[in-house]
Amino acid sequence: MSLKPSFTAANIQAWLVSNLAELISLEAEDIDIQENLENYGLDSAQAMILVSKLxxxxxxxxxxxxxxxxxxxxxxxxxxxxxxxxxSDVQDSGVERQTNIVTANIAPPILDLKAEAVLDPTIRPDALPQVFVESPKNIFLTGGTGFLGAFLIKELLQQTNADIYCLVRAADIQEGKNKLVKNLQSYAIWDEQFNSRIVPIVGDLSQPLLGIGAEQFQILATNIDTIYHSGALLNYVFPYSALKAANVLGTQEVLRLASQIKLKPVHYVSSVAIFESPVYAGKLVKEQDDFNHWEGIFLGYSQTKWVAEKLVKIARDRGLPVTIHRPPLISGDSETGICNTHDFINLMVKGCLQMGYFPDVEYMMDMSPVDYVSKAIVYLSMQKESLGKAFNLQHPQPAPLSTLIKWVKSFGYPVEAIPYEQWQAELINNVSSVDNPLYTLRPFLLERWSDEQLTIPDLYLQAKRPHISCQDTLHALAGSSIVCPPITSELFMTYTAYLIQTGFLSVA
Ligand SMILES: NC(=O)c1ccc[n+]([C@@H]2O[C@H](COP(=O)([O-])OP(=O)(O)OC[C@H]3O[C@@H](n4cnc5c(N)ncnc54)[C@H](OP(=O)(O)O)[C@@H]3O)[C@@H](O)[C@H]2O)c1
Structure with missing residues (x-):
């Protein structure tokens, strides 16, 4: 790869401002060069698009x-x-250089996550009388403009008579409401009859007191009966430090809200990512097991989920009623196929289909449909026996990637599974345009990130994963009609049909 003419900090800066603005549909004047990139809501795929364009x-x-x-x-x-x-200097001196596509020369900072898991000592739920809220009148929910949050709103509207107060990042209440409605519409779950029960609360998880001001915080602390905390920044590129404010400190503010004036049970959406330490590789991890190992959790996002769940557990030990829900990767609605097309797996599948090759790796499709995850969270949160417990919303029978590839072939897509190294070579040599989403994911997929110089796909191979049990969860759901839809070719057909209908995938 040859270097282009000449670039200074000033012209790279101007290029970044205009390309970032274009990527997130803002005007260039709205971009502040000192602002942290994650504050522009840049997701992992968008961050990769910037890197690829660079x-x-x-x-x-x-x-x-x-x-x-x-x-x-x-x-x-x-x-x-x-x-x-x-x-340029190296090129001028004529010294042969390798392309640095798989060379990470910047080591991630070493973090002691255990030392991060400290809950503000002024959060003291033990000073207040215990509660179990059977029929909440007022629910506070975070993450309502997100994928899971939308389905949680739908389920809470149907299963309770409560008003749902949704924390939303917006300029004002009207914009907040529009954002919530638009999100529900995008997943085809907007229902006008529930309009008045969805109440926006303009704020920000990353700010003290959720950015809503001391007075409104007190009003909410007085009137809210129960809390669902689903909001988080999902970004696989940014480090712990960039995600900490929203994911860790935001959780602390939610726990503060729950512990003031009166106790409010907190139903926290965690993630199976808390078991990503290599110490758990090949081991069975159960719902109520402690998860003290954090060493080797690599992604900043997963690190924040580990610390945030620890904070929730500390609050529980201080007397706060909590339930913890750990989804795996959340796939689309099993009935309609509607999903978050920007998620990593959809981009990977689309890219592999376009490329004609999947990597032949031992990888389990560790995913549960969003309708199952949302129904299970709401049902479990309403059972008194759930208080204090964690639930793994893991799919009871995940399917191997090789089975998915078989199904995709049977739908008529001409794809082949090839050895991983060969797949990487294809990616480097033959994926050369942003038309293939793998092009923008290339740096993420090919970079060697860990101490052992493993790529991200290496880190998620089956041999590196724990066996996550969901037996307690299935047992707790046994009294309901909620069953995790099996991962079958029909389910994949439903997903594929939706992706084709939206134009995300082309017809085979
Ligand atoms: N999706 C998965 O596969 C998966 C797997 C395991 C666990 N989880 C967990 O499930 C939860 C929901 O995930 P999701 O898929 O629904 O994610 P998502 O679609 O990216 O939604 C994230 C939500 O969090 C909100 N949020 C982010 N930063 C915020 C801030 N600073 N202040 C206020 N709100 C903020 C977002 O608001 P904006 O609209 O303003 O950005 C959005 O409503 C998260 O806790 C995640 O860790 C997800």
Whole structure:
């Protein structure tokens, strides 16, 4: 790959401002070069799009890890200009260089997650009388503009008579309401008859007191009966430090709200990612097991989920009624196939179909449909016996990737499973345009991230994963009609049909 003419920090900066603005549909004047990139709501795929476009611009592939260390445009463009200069100097001196596509020269910072798991000592639920809320009148929910949050709203509207107060990032109440309605519409679950029961609360998880001001915080603390905390920043590229405010400190503020004036049970959406430490590889982990190992959890996102669940457990030990719900990857609605098309798995599947190859790896499709996850959370949260417990919403019978590939072939897509190294080579040599989503994911997929120089796909191979039991969860759901839809070719057909209908996938 050859280097392009000449780039300074100033022109890289201008390029980043205009491309970021375009990516997130803002005007260039709205971009602040000192603002952290994650505050623009940049998701992992968008971050990768920026990295890929930068590669085209500069003529070398910047490490995605740069975003870990230089998280705003000012510092990032400075560093990129230096890197450009270093590479130009090497090229001028005629010294042969390898492309750095699989070379991470920036080590992620070492974090002691245990030391991060400290709950503000002023959060003291034990000073208040215990409660079990059978029929809540007022529910507080975070994450209502997200994928799972939308389905939680739907379920809560149907299973309770409560009004749902939704924390939403917006300029004002009207914009907040529009955002919530638009999100529900996008998943085809908007129902006008429930309009008045959805109440926006403008705020931000990453701010003290959820960014809603002391007075409104007190009003909510007085009137809310129960809390569902589903909001979080899901970004697989940003480091712990960039996600901590929303995911960890935001959870602390939710626990503070729950522990003021009167106790409010907190139903917290965690993730099976809390078991990502290699210490659990190959081991059976059950719902109520302690999860003290954090060493080797690599993604910043997973690190924040580990710490946040620890905070919830500390609050529980101080007397707060809580339930903890750990979904695996959440797939689309099993009835309609509607899903979050921007999620990592959909982008991967689309990219592999376009490429014609899947990697032949031992990987389990560790995913549960969103209708199952939302119904299970709401049902379990309403059972008195659930209080204090954790639930693994793991699919009881996950399917191997090889089975998915078979189904995809049977739908008429011409795909083949090839050895992983060969697949990586295909990705490097033959995926050369942003038309294939794998192109933008390339840095993420090919970079060697861990101490052992493993790529992200390596880190999620079956041999590196624990066996996550969901027996207690299935037992707790036994009295309901809620069953996790089996992963079958019919389910995949439903998903594929939706993806074709929306134009995300082309017909085989
Ligand atoms: N999706 C999965 O496969 C999966 C798997 C396991 C666990 N989970 C967990 O499930 C929960 C929901 O995930 P999801 O798939 O629904 O994610 P999502 O679609 O990305 O939605 C995230 C939600 O959190 C909100 N949020 C993010 N930062 C915020 C902030 N600073 N202040 C206020 N709200 C903020 C977002 O609001 P904006 O609209 O303003 O961005 C959005 O409503 C998360 O806790 C996640 O960790 C998800």
């Amino acid at each position: 590669e085209k611009l500069l003529g070398f592939q910047p490490s995605p890890l740069l975003l870990w260390h230089y998280p705003n445009i000012a510092s990032l463009s400075q560093r990129l200009a230096e890197e450009f200069q270093e590479k």
